[in-house]
Amino acid sequence: MKKILNIxxxxxxxxxxxxxxxxKDEPDAVNAxxxxxxxxxxxxxxxxxxxxxxxxxxxxxxMGGVIDSVTGTIPTHYVFDxxxxxxxxxxxxxxxxxVPLKDVVTTAANYTDKPIVVVCFTGQTAGQAVxxxxxxxxxxxxxxxxxxxxxxxxFKAPWVAKCGIETQSNGNIAVGNANWVTTAAPAxxxxxxxxxxxxxxxxxxxxxxxxxxxxxxxFTLGSAxxxxxxxxxxxxxxxxxxxxxxxxxxxxxAYNTPVISLAGDxxxxxxxxxxxxxxxxxxxxxxxxxxxxxxxxxxxxxIGFGANRLVYDQLKANGKAVYKGAxxxxxxxx
Numbered sequence: 243m244k245k246i247l248n249i250x251x252x253x254x255x256x257x258x259x260x261x262x263x264x265x266k267d268e269p270d271a272v273n274a275x276x277x278x279x280x281x282x283x284x285x286x287x288x289x290x291x292x293x294x295x296x297x298x299x300x301x302x303x304x305m306g307g308v309i310d311s312v313t314g315t316i317p318t319h320y321v322f323d324x325x326x327x328x329x330x331x332x333x334x335x336x337x338x339x340x341v342p343l344k345d346v347v348t349t350a351a352n353y354t355d356k357p358i359v360v361v362c363f364t365g366q367t368a369g370q371a372v373x374x375x376x377x378x379x380x381x382x383x384x385x386x387x388x389x390x391x392x393x394x395x396x397f398k399a400p401w402v403a404k405c406g407i408e409t410q411s412n413g414n415i416a417v418g419n420a421n422w423v424t425t426a427a428p429a430x431x432x433x434x435x436x437x438x439x440x441x442x443x444x445x446x447x448x449x450x451x452x453x454x455x456x457x458x459x460x461f462t463l464g465s466a467x468x469x470x471x472x473x474x475x476x477x478x479x480x481x482x483x484x485x486x487x488x489x490x491x492x493x494x495x496a497y498n499t500p501v502i503s504l505a506g507d508x509x510x511x512x513x514x515x516x517x518x519x520x521x522x523x524x525x526x527x528x529x530x531x532x533x534x535x536x537x538x539x540x541x542x543x544x545i546g547f548g549a550n551r552l553v554y555d556q557l558k559a560n561g562k563a564v565y566k567g568a569x570x571x572x573x574x575x576x
Contacts, residue, residue: 281445413554
């Protein structure tokens with residue numbers, strides 16, 4: 243009887259021993275953020291490295307005047323128009339290719355012999371696409387500044403609705419508001435790094451996975467109106483030079499964050515557990531920055547139309563970037 247009991251005990255222990263053995267063979271979960279961070283720094287993909295020479299301005303034709311004034315095309319670049327198909331059909335730059343935002347990287351793989359310029363309504367969504375492309379090896383990808391609103395006046399409505407070019411009050415909603423102040427910046431916080439896992443194990447594969455994941459999430463902007471009404475509800479980062487932080491004013495409680503970078507752990511001023519808002523002069527640079535931050539696992543949004551929505555006249559008077567209308571280059575509907 244005793245022998246039978248001993249056998250029964252051993253049989254009962256076998257599954258437990260097997261499970262313990264399997265657990266020992268399984269690798270411990272690793273924080274993929276650390277691997278990605280190292281890869282980005284090593285491969286010169288830090289934000290300050292990527293946020294350079296990122297625009298073509300259709301009004302001043304920067305970057306050597308790449309717009310052909312005879313044909314109204316951009317022959318030196320492939321043009322990716324990421325607006326919905328119906329808007330593309332209503333008018334687009336000649337030779338532009340209609341590409342959904344989520345597909346910009348996979349589509350770009352078929353267009354490698356020229357750089358890419360990305361076009362959207364206002365230049366803000368295009369910033370997301372361009373950062374995705376630059377992180378994916380298309381280092382010469384650029385934004386069409388102001389989007390189609392800067393190309394042709396038929397498409398100016400989004401910028402006109404949000405800044406002061408035609409309706410004085412539109413772009414000056416912060417003027418006289420108690421939540422727009424000129425006080426000194428609060429001390430920057432220092433938070434822990436994001437913690438998340440990945441199905442990939444090496445830096446390049448993790449980056450590819452993260453870029454596509456952020457593209458798949460789509461793009462939304464923070465509302466300047468809502469944030470101005472209740473700035474204490476948000477973690478806000480003013481992403482322009484320190485001197486302008488007090489000169490033009492800022493959201494009450496906003497941090498002054500002129501540089502966002504892994505170098506010096508400057509990204510640690512962002513709390514990865516909270517939604518953070520980033521704003522610049524036009525909403526276009528902050529769009530680029532927010533995509534890069536979200537690839538790292540942060541939760542950020544750009545504030546729509548930036549300070550053009552808040553203190554347009556003040557920016558214009560001091561020579562800062564403001565929307566001034568369209569160049570009126572031609573569009574096609576074929």
